[in-house]
Amino acid sequence: MLTTLAMAGYRSLRELIVPLGQLNVVTGANGSGKSSVYRALRLLAMTARGGVIPSLAREGGLQSTFWAGPERFSRAMLAGEAPVQGTRRHESVSLRLGFSSEQFGYAMDLGLAVPGATQFGLDPLIKLECIWSGPLWRPSALLVERRGATLRNRDEKGQWQTLPHPLASFDSMMTEFADPLSAPEMIALREQIRSWRFYDHFRTDADAPVRQPQIGTHTPVLSDDGADLAAALQTIREIGDAEALDIAIDDAFPGSHITLTQHAGRFGIEMRQHGLLRPLSAAELSDGTLRYLLLVAALLTPRPPELLVLNEPETSLHPDLLPALGRLIVQAATHSQVIVVSHASRLIAALEREPASRSIVLEKELGATRIREADHLVLPAWKWPAR
Template identity: 65%
Template sequence: MLTTLAIANYRSLRELILPLGQINVVTGANGSGKSSLYRALRLLAESAQGRMVASLAQEGGFASTLWAGPETISRGMLRGEVPIQGTVRKDVIALKLGFAADDFGYAIDLGLPEPDSTSMFGSDPHIKRECIWAGPVLREAALLADRDRSLCKVRAGREWQVLSRHVPNYDSLFSHCADPLRAPEVLALRERMRAWRFYDHLRSDAQAPARQAQIGTYTPVLAHDGADLAAALQTIRELGRGDELDAAIDDAFAGSRVDIVVEHGRFSLQMWQSGLLRPLSAAELSDGTLRYLLLAAALLSPRPPELLVLNEPETSLHPDLLPALARLISAAAQHSQVIVVSHAARLVTALSRVREAQILQLEKEFGATQLRDQTPLERPAWQWPSR
């Protein structure tokens, strides 16, 4: 389980160090930094896929994702005696992301490339430093893998073994140093991060793939857009969680049930509702009903991930469905660590009653996102690797 999430100089997250538990509910006003925190988590996962630099490009490029405020905020700025303004920069430009768990920690530091008139990719960020360490806090003695620009080395007993001297500055060490014999920790952490699951584009609009019949195969993991919903629900039934699925549907829609129909290998769903003489097809379901079924398929997965992240799952749901969704999330937390990003007060309130849940209330001060009521002494222990 992740115990700490650390982000520095990413959008409004000037430096945010969060404690994490079994269920984490990230909430706050519009513009408080919830979406930035979610994107930062996705960027961390992209590093294990080798797509971090490409993902930054999709967000508008490295420069547009950096903290836009001043490097330091003086006491005069805090008291309102002088306007917020920039000063002479002292530190290097760096976007830093990291996390710690009980067994492993990981951090990555991206910066500006060296001027190069021979390349047209002068705006791409370069990975300056990457570290994997044992335990929850970075210490020199705990380092297991260390990438310093193009040099990647791993711990071999009390010595260091160089794995590569030519790691491309745009590639993570996960792409070049995950050797099962010489660097098993790198490989293990890469596979764990690749198994993290994110849901923020579950479609329930009129043209949503989930409303159409689809070729069905065993589907223990729902697709990111929910296209294979019918096959995922049938997989949940056949792999032993059918009773939980039926209970979740009845909890949200009393007296209702879902059946899966197969015609010529194509799976589709039908929903029986109390008082109706025929079932409703997926095309007839409301956006909120379909979205709840999509979330149930994601949360009741027969192959639960170590980390499951939901971004605004309340979208399209009637407020009366949010307590049932909270119970689904609580059940999923028995098998996965869960992070929920939400601004729905009723969902946040329902989850706050769950013993394992902690509410992370974000707010902004002088443009920088911070955790409400967190003092510097209350931050989790964290150390960034130096360049």
């Protein structure tokens, strides 16, 4: 389980250290930085899939995603006694992302190329990556370290050895080096990150693939877009918790149940509702009903991930469905660490009633995201590795 999430220099996240528990609820007013936290976590997940630089490019590049405020706030600025203005920089431009658990920690530091050195001068460069043992970075706990193109790790005697595998500035060590003998912790951490799942804004419009019959195969993990919903629900029926599936449907729509159809290998969904003489197909279901079924398939997966992240799962749902969704999320948190980003008060209240839940309320101060009442909280210790 992750215990700490750390982000610095990304959008409104000048520097944010977030404590994590088994069930985490990230909330706050519009514009407080909830989406930035979600995007930063997705960027971290892309390190294990080689997609950090392309992901930043889709967001407009490092220049668009980098913190736009001053490097530091003076006391006079914080007190409102002086205007917010830029000063001479003391540190290099940097976007840093990291996390830690009781077992391992990981951090990445991205920066800019030397002007004129390449035609790709606006591409972010991976300046530093490191993996350490335990929850807090310190030199003695380092296991693997990448600086520029050089990668080194500790051998079985604790001595540093440089690995003969120079890295390109745009490649993460997590995808470019995989030796189970010299760096087993890198493989373990990479597979942990690859198991993370993210769900947000499923398509439920009239032309969405989920509304049409799809060729079905065993689907223990619902796809990001939810197009394989029917196959995922049938997989839950056959190798997952079929009873929990029926309970989840009846909890949200009393007296209703779903049937999975199959014709020439194409799977479809039919939903019988109390009072109707015939079942409704996926093409006939409302956006909210279909979205709830998608969340059911994601949360009742027969292969629970180590980390499951839901971004605004309440979208398109009627408020009366949120307590049922909350119960599903709580159930999923018994098998996976869960992070929910939401501003739906009814869903938040349902989740915060759970003893294992942790509420993370965000707010803005001079454009920078912070945790509300952070000065009164016991935040986890965190130290960024120096370049």
